[in-house]
Amino acid sequence: MGPLTGFKIIEMGGIGPGPMCALLLADMGAEVVRIDRMQEAGLGINTDPKLNLLMRSRKSIAVDSKSAEGQELILSLIEQSDALIEGFRPGVMERLGLGPDSVFARNPKIAYGRMTGWGQDGPMSGAAGHDINYIALSGALHAIGRKGGLPTPPLNLVGDFGGGALYLAMGLLAAILEAQKSGKGQVVDASMVDGAASLMTMFFGLKAAGHWSDHRGSNILDSGAHFYDVYETFDGKYVSIGSIEAKFYKQLLYLTGLEGEDLPHQMDPSGWPALRARLSAVFKGKTRDEWCDIMDGHDVCFAPVLSLSEVADHPHNKARGTFVDIDGVVQPAPAPKFSRTKSEIQSPPCAPGQHTDEALTDWGIDAQLINELKIKSVIR
Numbered sequence: 137m138g139p140l141t142g143f144k145i146i147e148m149g150g151i152g153p154g155p156m157c158a159l160l161l162a163d164m165g166a167e168v169v170r171i172d173r174m175q176e177a178g179l180g181i182n183t184d185p186k187l188n189l190l191m192r193s194r195k196s197i198a199v200d201s202k203s204a205e206g207q208e209l210i211l212s213l214i215e216q217s218d219a220l221i222e223g224f225r226p227g228v229m230e231r232l233g234l235g236p237d238s239v240f241a242r243n244p245k246i247a248y249g250r251m252t253g254w255g256q257d258g259p260m261s262g263a264a265g266h267d268i269n270y271i272a273l274s275g276a277l278h279a280i281g282r283k284g285g286l287p288t289p290p291l292n293l294v295g296d297f298g299g300g301a302l303y304l305a306m307g308l309l310a311a312i313l314e315a316q317k318s319g320k321g322q323v324v325d326a327s328m329v330d331g332a333a334s335l336m337t338m339f340f341g342l343k344a345a346g347h348w349s350d351h352r353g354s355n356i357l358d359s360g361a362h363f364y365d366v367y368e369t370f371d372g373k374y375v376s377i378g379s380i381e382a383k384f385y386k387q388l389l390y391l392t393g394l395e396g397e398d399l400p401h402q403m404d405p406s407g408w409p410a411l412r413a414r415l416s417a418v419f420k421g422k423t424r425d426e427w428c429d430i431m432d433g434h435d436v437c438f439a440p441v442l443s444l445s446e447v448a449d450h451p452h453n454k455a456r457g458t459f460v461d462i463d464g465v466v467q468p469a470p471a472p473k474f475s476r477t478k479s480e481i482q483s484p485p486c487a488p489g490q491h492t493d494e495a496l497t498d499w500g501i502d503a504q505l506i507n508e509l510k511i512k513s514v515i516r
Contacts, residue, residue, distance in 0.1 A: 138165025138470075139477040143312070144499075146213055147194070147221040148201075148234075149173060149488070152267070152292070153300030153328065154223035154251045155190040160305050161219075162193035163470035164479045169495050170196040171210060172488035174516050189467050191485035197496060198489030198516040205514045207233045213499055215242045219308045223251040226261050236323050246321040247311035251304050253295070255327035267295035267328065274299070274332035279339060283353025283360065299331025354405070356380070362412040363388065363402060366441055367419035375419060375427050378437035387436040392418045489516045 140161055147158040149172040162168040170191070185191065200206040211234070214220060220239065222229050229235045229250075236248050250256060253265040260273075271277040271294045272287075281288040307324035315321050342348035347356075354360040363379045379388040385402050389395040392415065399414070400407020419427065424440050431438040442450060448459040448466050460469045463484055470479035492515050496506050509515045 137477055138163065138479040139474055141165035141477070143167070143218045144216055145169070145219045145221065145308075146171060146210070146217045148223070148229070149196075150223035150251070152223070152296040153304065153326075154221050156297050156301035157249070157251065157304045157308070158221055159190055159193060160301065161308070162482055164474075165477070165482075166218075168194035169213065169491075169499070170194055170486065171201065171213075172196050172198045174198050174200045174489075174513070185487035185490075186463060186485055187465060188485045189465070191487075192462075192467075193482035194486060195483075195491035195495040196486040196488055197492040200514050201232050201234070203514055204233075205509060205512065209496075209501070209509065209514065210234060211238070211242050212501070214239055214246065216499060217243065217246055218312050219247040219249060221249045221251065221304070221308070226252065226256050240321055244321055245315045245319060247308045247315060247324060248321060249304050249308045249311075249324045249326065251300060251326050251328075253328045255330060256323075256325045267292035267300075270295040270299070270328040271332045273329050274336060275339075276332045276336050278350070279336070279352065279358060281352045281358070283351070285352070287352065294332050294335065295328040299333075299335055300326060300328040303331035303334070360405070360408065362408050362415055365412070367416055369419055369424040369427060370421060371423040371425075373424035374441035375424055375431075376439050376441050377415075380437070384435055384437045387434050388438075391430055391434060391436055394418065492516060 143161075143166045145158065145161055145166050145168045147154065147168055147170045149170055155170075158168050158170065199209060201210060214234075222234075239246060239248055252261070253267075253270045254260045254263060254273075268277065268289050271290075274295075276294050276299075277287045277289065279287075280290055304324065304326035307326055311322050311324050339348055342355075343350075349355055352358060357364055359365050361380075363377060363385055366374045366376050368374055377388065379385040382402070386395070389397075389399075394414065397414075400411060402411075422430070427438075428440055440450075447453055448461075453459055457469055458471075459466055460481065461467075462481060470481060473479070493506060496515075497503065506515070
């Protein structure tokens with residue numbers, strides 16, 4: 137019984153940040169119904185629906201949203217919902233007769249969540265794009281990468297999921313809470329550019345204070361500093377070091393055997409290349425597991441760099457239950473954890489239209505109407 141048990145959400149089928157937002161809310165107990173297309177659009181690089189993990193914990197119905205009857209069916213579900221998630225380009229929902237005006241007319245209290253890359257307005261609002269483009273416009277992409285190298289895309293974590301899904305989830309929950317006081321719904325305009333820019337707040341402050349440079353790989357957190365980076369070990373694996381504070385850095389020097397050597401000061405950037413070279417040679421002298429044994433139990437800010445194939449077997453992740461195995465598929469468990477209303481994966485990933493009859497029946501749609509809509513190919 138997660139903390140969102142009892143809340144009902146409609147998700148208009150899409151890719152990336154919309155589904156991730158829906159997954160987060162569904163794992164926390166919300167009853168989420170996904171509206172998929174009548175014709176399956178495919179699952180990207182996945183061929184088996186059970187491997188499309190962003191589709192877990194909810195049900196899918198297939199509806200012809202371009203038909204008047206399909207639109208009316210969706211509106212009848214929206215009437216019962218606390219929130220709506222849509223990730224189309226601006227104007228698409230309005231053309232379907234499902235824009236904010238139509239939805240608020242049927243459900244004045246709903247939180248209407250809109251997930252886009254560029255936002256609902258602005259000169260680029262109608263342009264195509266992906267995560268890499270959105271974080272490029274926010275300043276985040278330019279800041280990530282090594283000295284002398286190209287900007288490095290941080291997977292699609294910063295735009296799609298960090299600046300997109302998480303900000304939309306936060307915005308929807310805030311709108312739902314506010315509606316409980318005011319009785320009025322509102323639109324949550326979640327732009328991945330806006331969200332990624334928000335994630336960069338600290339760095340804008342550092343830059344204004346003269347502590348951050350636009351030159352990649354020259355700052356304290358972007359691989360410029362020797363005490364905040366990754367190092368290769370003897371066996372070709374890697375370890376991570378984050379010994380920023382003086383007390384942690386002292387431990388780093390002690391445990392690597394560098395204590396007492398005539399070294400440049402930790403915070404003198406001119407000495408960072410030499411210190412990096414020295415640490416690189418030291419870490420290359422032992423295996424990753426040997427360094428784990430050496431660093432274990434010490435406040436040095438250290439962790440092995442684990443691959444996706446390794447993470448589930450690490451003792452800390454096992455103890456925390458950070459990863460779970462569902463039908464033979466290892467995947468991250470719901471987060472965050474709650475002391476009383478435990479989140480849990482509600483169900484395996486859904487295939488488009490898998491639960492049409494079941495979900496519509498659960499939401500009170502008459503069985504005769506369901507059959508009529510099937511005959512007319514409004515639902516599948």
